[in-house]
Amino acid sequence: MTTASPPVLDGELDQIFEYCNSLRQAPVPADDQLPEGFVGTIGHFPVYFPEELAHSVGLLPVNILGGGNKLELKLADAHMGSFICSICRSTTEMGLNGSLKMLKGFVTHPICDAAKHLGGIWARNFPDQLGQILYTPQNPNSPGAARYVAAEFQRLRSDMEKQAGVKSDDERLRNSIRVYNKNRRLLRELYRIRAEEPWKVSCTESYLLLRARTRISCEEHNVLLEHALAGIKARKASPQDKPRVVFVGGFCEQPPLEMLEAIDDNCYVVDDDLLVGLRWIVEDVPETGDPVWALAESFIDRSDASPVQHDERKPKEKYLLDMVAKSKAEAVIVTAAKFCEPGLDEQVAWSKHLDEVHVPHLVLEFEEKMNSFEQMAMQLETFAESLLFTTA
């Protein structure tokens, strides 16, 4: 795959963020707009998708993150009940209104039952696309888990090869792993700055930078990140009197940008789980040996945590407190998307535990389609003031 520089890299940091924001709202790229080496696009639902597999067969992985707060649902209401989360409903709407028709396929995951039902909705409505559930395991702890994941990844790889008409080989896949390893290093650097010098890059800016990978190739994203990180490091900014917080609840349905901006107005978000699937592998994937095995083993042993992945090694309370400790946060914003059962379950457990260990927290519910933020902004302001008052 060739590296095409995004058009704004000679400009200011603000222009880069503006470009990223335009990508956030951009449609799925048409096949004739793809960088050299790509023959099509494959959509994937949150949380984790092994993008390297798609990359190695010339399919641009496009993370389908719902319709945000600009999409009006006209068709999905007849296909999904009003009690289903917004991201599943708006993804269905995008399928039905033709916004995703250029995809070669759509892969969903067993993160929740509504997400799994998208597999059936795709089978019934878009039979020409490769519509699949990638059965990543909810038991990564028993012996044989990596072997099973490797078989599942290999199955998906073969199916995507057929769909793309491109034969992958291990060297191509290793090359994809190398490209994504570089991306992982750059993203770790971005999050390091967030934790150590949060006044240099806001949560919203960081989110936009990360999310850009859902519409451009990883090679382009690497160039984008390198330029952005250089700009961020050179930024002249002074710390402000804001509390340091961890944000959780953004692992699947995405909070509106305005909500993140309201949080940034009042707090430094020093760590978060926004789009955690794009950062799921937390270390470099081995670049030698069997590349499918390397990805599978990394999914099991070099991975992050989320409310939709059961892992005995990562109790939910423990990993949240680890996030708090590592980022030196003093409080947590515990959010859940409306109608998101895993998120709502976790919200109760987390808030109870934070009470027990005396970590201040604010509980918020959001929906991707929400467009009124005054009340939330007031809650955030009050929360931040109470934290500052307590620690003063």
Add this chain to the structure above:
Amino acid sequence: MTTQTTAPTEEFNGHLEGQKLFKKWYSDLETGRERGEKVANVFVMGNAIEILRCFDFNLVFPEINALQTGVRKVSEDYLRDSEDYGYSPDVCSYVKADVGLILREQKHPAGLIPKADIAIMSNMCATFIKWGEIWERMLNTPTFSLDLPGQRAGNWKVRPGDAQHIADAQWIESQFRDLIDRCEKITGKRFDIDRLAEVEDRVNRMVKHWNNVMALNRVSPAPYNAMLDGLTYIGIMNVYRGTEEGVEYMRRLEESLRAKVARGEGRVPNERFRLLFSGTPCYVSMRRLVELFETWGGVFAYSDYLTFAAGGMDAGEMEYDTSRPLESLAEVTALAAHRGLSNQFFAHERLAQQIRDYDVDGIVFHGIKSCRFVSSGMADTRNFLTNEMSVPSLYIESDLIDPRYWSDAQIKNRVDAFFESLKQRGGSAITAGKEAATTTQETQA
């Protein structure tokens, strides 16, 4: 017309015999702890009961505990306790009833529910996993997450012995071996493979009878109502799976239903409409709901609930090879996950088949706001079947056990309108005397 049972008193009464077995089960649960018996929490979809029986675990079914609060009309109290604790109205009401049970220190209308020494939660319903995590937190229960690979795509056919089936079964077998290690540590007992074979033999016999019971309802008039009588039957299929009592119950049930069919007796005296029920029951008002349909001469001949909530064991080729018990357990479990459980996400395929097999006049979809497993794809499935098969359908909405979501007048209006439209379409004439289904299997005594 009412929902009264038509069986002669001297005949085996599946409902009453089932109730007796349920009472015994709850009683054993309450006294088991005093006898030092270990307890396992399991779900109805994807469990490892065959292994757990080898270690003499008493089985607690939290879903059955939850639905029983609905049947006994006390569910709202448990739900409100859970909501006061912090759980959203959008969370599964079974989960909330169970949290209410924990908050009431396991006091259930059927007795004191013992705390589990291990909980097995499969991924067949995503909520099971989150539910297990609640036990981890609130009760310090050790859990085992049983990952069952499911149907990956539409028209996904897995046959015993094909490469995909073998790969999935190997993964499941690996987990079973891990589970056995854990059970040995918890109970201090050694795993006995011969006992597993014995349990499997009993499951095999139960399943054969069960398949025949299911097939008997392909006859018109249908001898039982899948969404009333059938609920008791699948309760026994779950709670007594792998026991002699379970085998005997299913044998006698099949025998009594065969006799009924031979006499030409139906559940509904003048069966006019054969219906398929898709979704989960509303246990607080199920008798009332069935009454609304039976008043019109409508009977639920089949429900997908009887398939997925009984472990998918009627979905074909679910027979253990007792000469290789553990491998076979993994293979059948993989097959059941594909064909009987996770295919709920591609529900149109199973329903299309059952519409034909049970010769139904219409489908009733029951949407449950808090049950994404059955409800998320329901409207789309309904659209698809309407377009592809022109089968009339009705969509109603309430809840598993939350009486606040039951609106009697609204549901009655919809049911009445549905039957009016069926009548206008020509409706089914009163039918009788169809040959008993030839698909029933030879049964072992």
